[in-house]
Amino acid sequence: MTPFDYQRAADAAGAVAAGVRGGAKYLGGGTNLVDLMRETIERPDCLVDVSCLSGGIDETPDGGLQIGAGVTNAAVAADRRVRERYPLLAQAILSGASAQIRNMATVGGNILQRTRCGYFYDDAARCNKRRPGDGCDAVDGFNRNHAILGASPACVATHPSDMCVALAALDAMVTVEGPAGPRQVPLIGLHRLPGDTPQIETVLEPGALITAVTLPPNGISARSRYRKVRDRSSYAFALVSVAAGLEMEGDTVKDVRLALGGVAHKPWRALAAEAALRGRLLTDAALQGAAEAELSPARGLRDNVFKIDLARRVIVDSLSSLAQAREIVR
Amino acid sequence: MRWTINGAEVDETVDVRTSLLDLLRERLHLFGAKKGCDQGACGACTVLVDGRRINSCLALAVQYQGREIVTIEGLGAPGALHPLQKAFVEHDGFQCGYCTPGQICSAVAMASELRDGAPSYVTEDLTAETIDVTPEEVRERMSGNLCRCGAYNGIVDALTETYAPAAEADKREAA
Numbered sequence: 132m133t134p135f136d137y138q139r140a141a142d143a144a145g146a147v148a149a150g151v152r153g154g155a156k157y158l159g160g161g162t163n164l165v166d167l168m169r170e171t172i173e174r175p176d177c178l179v180d181v182s183c184l185s186g187g188i189d190e191t192p193d194g195g196l197q198i199g200a201g202v203t204n205a206a207v208a209a210d211r212r213v214r215e216r217y218p219l220l221a222q223a224i225l226s227g228a229s230a231q232i233r234n235m236a237t238v239g240g241n242i243l244q245r246t247r248c249g250y251f252y253d254d255a256a257r258c259n260k261r262r263p264g265d266g267c268d269a270v271d272g273f274n275r276n277h278a279i280l281g282a283s284p285a286c287v288a289t290h291p292s293d294m295c296v297a298l299a300a301l302d303a304m305v306t307v308e309g310p311a312g313p314r315q316v317p318l319i320g321l322h323r324l325p326g327d328t329p330q331i332e333t334v335l336e337p338g339a340l341i342t343a344v345t346l347p348p349n350g351i352s353a354r355s356r357y358r359k360v361r362d363r364s365s366y367a368f369a370l371v372s373v374a375a376g377l378e379m380e381g382d383t384v385k386d387v388r389l390a391l392g393g394v395a396h397k398p399w400r401a402l403a404a405e406a407a408l409r410g411r412l413l414t415d416a417a418l419q420g421a422a423e424a425e426l427s428p429a430r431g432l433r434d435n436v437f438k439i440d441l442a443r444r445v446i447v448d449s450l451s452s453l454a455q456a457r458e459i460v461r
Numbered sequence: 462m463r464w465t466i467n468g469a470e471v472d473e474t475v476d477v478r479t480s481l482l483d484l485l486r487e488r489l490h491l492f493g494a495k496k497g498c499d500q501g502a503c504g505a506c507t508v509l510v511d512g513r514r515i516n517s518c519l520a521l522a523v524q525y526q527g528r529e530i531v532t533i534e535g536l537g538a539p540g541a542l543h544p545l546q547k548a549f550v551e552h553d554g555f556q557c558g559y560c561t562p563g564q565i566c567s568a569v570a571m572a573s574e575l576r577d578g579a580p581s582y583v584t585e586d587l588t589a590e591t592i593d594v595t596p597e598e599v600r601e602r603m604s605g606n607l608c609r610c611g612a613y614n615g616i617v618d619a620l621t622e623t624y625a626p627a628a629e630a631d632k633r634e635a636a
Contacts (some may be wrong), residue, residue, distance in 0.1 A: 137521070162519050166500050214588050225582040230518060364601075
C-alpha cells in the first residue's frame with residue numbers, strides 16, 4: 132500500500148472540499164478500496180472517510196424511501212420497510228458477498244465498487260482501466276465472467292454489484308453532492324458503458340460524493356424476485372442475475388421491471404424487454420419475444436457464450452414464475 | 462489511536478495503512494484472528510465490532526478508532542470455553558483449527574442477527590418475525606467462513622445444537 136493521509140469528514144460539504152483534490156478518494160466500508168490499495172491498483176494520497184455520514188433510512192413525502200449512502204448493506208437488507216416495500220432490494224443485497232462484508236460495505240461504496248475482472252487485478256496483465264491505451268487481455272483471455280452486452284474491444288469487464296441491479300429495476304435516484312452543489316442522477320444513468328475510455332466508469336465528476344439513494348413507490352413489490360445464478364450457491368459473483376418485478380391487471384402486464392447483472396459494464400436495465408411486455412398479455416411467446424428483444428445485441432466471447440442462453444432462460448423463468456405466483460399480500 | 466479490545470482500553474500509534482488484523486496480531490499479539498487470504502475471501506480474520514462481524518483484514522485500524530472490538534480471546538479462554546467452543550469440540554467442527562476463531566466469532570454474530578430477525582438470501586418470507594435456525598440458514602449465513610479441511614458438517618451441527626437445541630433434539634430422535 133502506498134502512503135496516504137487519512138481524514139474523517141464532519142459533513143458532506145467538508146468531504147467534498149477535501150475529496151475534490153486530485154489524489155483523494157472517499158472511504159466507505161473499504162471492502163473493495165482497501166483491497167485495491169493493498170494490490171497498489173488504487174494509490175490515493177488521501178482517504179476521506181465518509182462512512183460516518185448519511186447514516187439513516189427515511190420516508191419520502193411520496194411514500195418512498197431515502198437511504199443514506201453511508202448505511203451499511205446489512206442495515207438496508209434488515210430494514211423492515213425495505214423488506215416489506217422493496218423486497219427485491221433486500222434479496223439482491225443478501226445474495227451478494229458475505230455477512231461480514233455486508234456489515235462493512237456502504238450503499239455508496241457498493242455503487243462505486245470496481246470490476247472483479249482478473250486482468251484488472253493483475254498488474255502484469257494489460258488493462259485499459261489501469262493503464263488507458265494499454266490493451267485488454269480479457270478479450271482473448273479467460274473471460275467466462277465477462278460481459279455479453281454493451282462491451283467494447285477496449286473492455287469486456289462487468290460491474291459486480293447485485294444491489295445496483297435491484298436499484299436499476301426500482302428506478303432509484305442517486306443524490307450526488309459535488310463541487311457545483313447537489314444534484315440527482317438516475318441509477319441507470321450513473322454508470323457508463325466502456326467505449327474506448329473504460330477507465331471512466333461513471334458520469335460523476337471528480338470530487339462528487341454520493342450522499343443518498345431514493346426509491347420511489349411502485350406497484351411491483353408483491354410480485355418481484357432477485358435471482359442470481361453463480362458457480363457456488365453462496366458467496367460468489369453472478370454469472371447472470373435478474374431483478375424482476377411484475378404488476379398485472381388480469382392477464383395483462385400493467386408494469387414490468389427487469390434488470391440484469393453479471394452481463395455488462397453497468398447494471399443493465401432491460402428496457403427493450405420491458406417495452407415488449409408492457410400492456411401485453413403475458414404468454415410464453417411474449418416472454419420469449421421480450422428476452423429475444425433484449426438479448427439480440429448480445430455477443431459472447433470465447434468462454435461466456437453460454438451466458439446469452441442462460442440470461443434468456445433466467446429472464447423467461449423469472450417472469451413466468453412471478454406471473455404464476457399468488458400475489459404476496461403484505 | 463484508541464480502541465476497546467476485549468473490554469480493555471488500548472492506545473497505540475500505528476501507520477494509517479495498518480489493518481485491524483495486523484494491529485491485533487502484530488502489535489497486540491492477539492493471535493486468534495488469522496490471516497488467511499488477506500482479501501476478505503476466507504473469513505479467518507473475522508472479529509466482532511460493536512457486536513457485528515467483520516473481516517478485520519479489510520478494515521483499516523484508523524477507521525475503527527473508538528469502537529468496541531471482540532476477538533476469540535474475548536469470547537472464551539482455556540478452562541472457560543464459550544458454549545460454541547465446547548460444541549465445536551463435541552461435533553468435530555474443525556480439523557486443523559486455523560479457521561475456527563473466525564468461524565466462532567462469525568457464528569456468535571450470526572446468532573444475534575437471527576435473534577434480531579434479520580433475513581438471509583434463503584429466508585423464504587422476508588417479513589417473518591422469527592427465523593428458524595435450519596441447516597440451510599446456517600450454511601448460507603456462514604458462507605463467508607471457509608474451512609479448507611471441510612469440517613462443514615461438524616460446524617453446522619455445532620451451530621444448530623447451540624442455537625436451535627430443540628431442532629437438533631428432534632433430528633436425533635428421528636435418527
